[in-house]
Amino acid sequence: MPIFEYICKDCERPFEKIVARYDSETDCPHCNSHKVEKQLSVFAVSSGGGAGAADAFPDAGCGRCGAAQPGMCGMPD
DSSP states (O other), rough: EEEEEETTTOOOOEEEOOOOOTTTTOTTTTOOOOOEEOOOOOOOOOOOOOOTTHHHHSSSTTTTSSOSSSTTTTTOO
């Protein structure tokens, strides 16, 4: 089952919830409101961090954003 991020329209608090399907209805665990909005989730990958993180994926560009070539993402090399 997927986990989704939501924000409550009444109490304005964010929360995550495991739901059966993408279109499953849920309520806020803080105030029990049914006025919740699904948020855009961003997929993240971690190699363990630290100074050697860029060395963990040698084909991942500059190692900061995963762009194919250094400079493609606009971050300094």
